[in-house]
Amino acid sequence: MTSSQPPASGAVHPLDRDGLRDRVNAALTAFMDRQGAVLAEVGEGMVPVTAALRDFMLDGGKRLRPGFCYWGWRGAGGADEGETGEAAIRAATSLELLQASALIHDDLMDSSDTRRGKPAVHKRFEALHARSAWRGDGTGFGAAAALLLGDLCLTWSDEMFSGSGVEPAALAAAKPLFDVMRTEVMAGQYLDVLEQAMGGGSVDRSRRVIRFKSAKYTIERPLHVGAALAGGGPDLLAAYSAYGLPLGEAFQLRDDVLGVFGDPAETGKPAGDDLREGKRTVLLALAAERGSRAQVRMLDDLVGDPRLDDAGVKDLRGVIEETGALTEVEAMIGALTARALAALDAAPVTEDARAVLRGLVDAATVRTV
Amino acid sequence: MTSSQPPASGAVHPLDRDGLRDRVNAALTAFMDRQGAVLAEVGEGMVPVTAALRDFMLDGGKRLRPGFCYWGWRGAGGADEGETGEAAIRAATSLELLQASALIHDDLMDSSDTRRGKPAVHKRFEALHARSAWRGDGTGFGAAAALLLGDLCLTWSDEMFSGSGVEPAALAAAKPLFDVMRTEVMAGQYLDVLEQAMGGGSVDRSRRVIRFKSAKYTIERPLHVGAALAGGGPDLLAAYSAYGLPLGEAFQLRDDVLGVFGDPAETGKPAGDDLREGKRTVLLALAAERGSRAQVRMLDDLVGDPRLDDAGVKDLRGVIEETGALTEVEAMIGALTARALAALDAAPVTEDARAVLRGLVDAATVRTV
Secondary structure, eight states: OOTTSOOOOTTSOGGGGGGHHHHHHHHHHHHHHHHHHHHHHHOGGGHHHHHHHHHHHHSOOOOHHHHHHHHHHHHTTOOOOHHHHHHHHHHHHHHHHHHHHHHHHHHHHHTOOEETTEEOHHHHHHHHHHHTTOSSOHHHHHHHHHHHHHHHHHHHHHHHHHTSOOOHHHHHHHHHHHHHHHHHHHHHHHHHHHHHHHOSOOHHHHHHHHIIIIIIIIIIHHHHHHHHHTTOOHHHHHHHHHHHHHHHHHHHHHHHHHHHHOOHHHHSSOTTHHHHHTOOOHHHHHHHHHOOHHHHHHHHHHTTOTTOOHHHHHHHHHHHHHTTHHHHHHHHHHHHHHHHHHHHHHSOOOHHHHHHHHHHHHHHHSOOO | OOTTSOOOOTTSOGGGGGGHHHHHHHHHHHHHHHHHHHHHHHOGGGHHHHHHHHHHHHSOOOOHHHHHHHHHHHHTTOOOOHHHHHHHHHHHHHHHHHHHHHHHHHHHHHTOOEETTEEOHHHHHHHHHHHTTOSSOHHHHHHHHHHHHHHHHHHHHHHHHHTSOOOHHHHHHHHHHHHHHHHHHHHHHHHHHHHHHHOSOOHHHHHHHHIIIIIIIIIIHHHHHHHHHTTOOHHHHHHHHHHHHHHHHHHHHHHHHHHHHOOHHHHSSOTTHHHHHTOOOHHHHHHHHHOOHHHHHHHHHHTTOTTOOHHHHHHHHHHHHHTTHHHHHHHHHHHHHHHHHHHHHHSOOOHHHHHHHHHHHHHHHSOOO
């Protein structure tokens, strides 16, 4: 229905081209309505679960992964017409449920209190426990609820994908890529937790975590899934890797910079939250490699301290800037972005997809949130 | 290959008929080998993850859910021959990965230290953290690992089901039942957690938890999935419900009795673990309804006390017996079992399946572990 439109003008966010985000939100709304009915059958006690998941799914999120999946499909020649287009939108949208599961479980593991400026799911249920004056440990109740709600989103992701209405042969071709994406992101998250436990992460080890936890999961695999849904072959998958892996790494490096230097009003996270959590990033690994003895001691003392205050955040920002780590990460982001763009120029994709995927490079790497 | 064999003699456990458990274990081994290779690609740090999941999947488990799924399929006329049979075994085996995910996450939520007489997954990774002298909070590391390993098993369950090799039309017929089973078990677990938080659970509310968390999940839905894999229609599904729901409730009531009165040497759990956790069971709801004021006070004081010792366990057992709750639960198990057997007699299933499903009634309700 829309593949004949001209390339997006500069004014439209690439993820809004062809009304994509509205269509993703509509598909999610319809799916959540259906699941709400299933949960209502189980009992009245499920009402807060349904409400929390609707709010979480429909109240924000950039829809990056559905976007890459959809444009991976369009780039492979997928024709966005009638029911075929809607089925592809549903398949792409299922990645947003996978992401919701990862975020809900991540916030629980990291004890992050907020997500997109609102209470994280485990905090929301902890508050419900307090408000209802229930017995026992409210923190434990919140944790159990977040564990189960994340599990629900995880199963719903594959339910939405498998039930998308995409024709069986295309679905069967894409499912193994969908599957490996899920294993990779969970393995990448384990490596991330392991890095934090092992400490003293090298730049190389931090980049490996990024590769699996972010680059493959956020960009390369969604493109692959989309390509396979449209019958794309090995050449196209390879081209999407050549574009997606450097872009995905750049995306995560930008995220890491925002986690330290971002404006809380825009990110919805307290300033320096990544520092307080002790997240092992390339930014910090570089600062530790480059720092003087005093600077390294300050990193060791302050990074991962849950009581880190604004003054401490300011001190750590100073170290990261003075060691040149920030400049170097910005240079890496620039070089990776250039590689992604060069790969995109050479990729065997439709021209409308090339234009949007070019716009998504900026959206992923030049951003404040 | 085996459908022409005579009904099982009394000596063979019904789940071992036609070598079922060996075949389930072989299918799991092959699947875990494949996933181990995927994890090895991610990095050396994944070695303990692969080892823990192999041990968990292959070191025990009654294989009840694959058993009911397989016999649901055979009962609908599924012919266990050649590749068709192996594909059905793989589809049925996928339920064991769902169960593994539920157990790993359950043990984490309940802070249960052991499973089948060995350390629970979160304790295993907590011990790895201590042994490796890693930094930070070992309990948090163990919890994060168990969360992610449970997530892996959850995604692998559907990967194994969808990739079982069952032909696409049969798979598409069974997938919605597989999906609703997953939503129901998670919703049931949430209701269970909610009951514990709300306290003072009635017998009715406890039975609702059982229905969703256990009866549907352990017996009814696995039978339905199996039936749909063989093209079974609504009459067969209804017959399986009439057999499976009462049997599933009886199964859980037996579990609850064992959780209080079971022999730790057989159950692999410390004596009275359910009492220490404060699990809301029909057994306890009945004891509270029937008890004198002093008995109810003892239940309120001791149930859910994590420091409950052997003397406390003995006291609580006394209350449960003296109030008549134990006798009544045994009577309920008997009545439910009779209903299941009557429904089975009338069910439109193959005779070999009827014989095994009859044997499974005993296996589920007359047991010590």
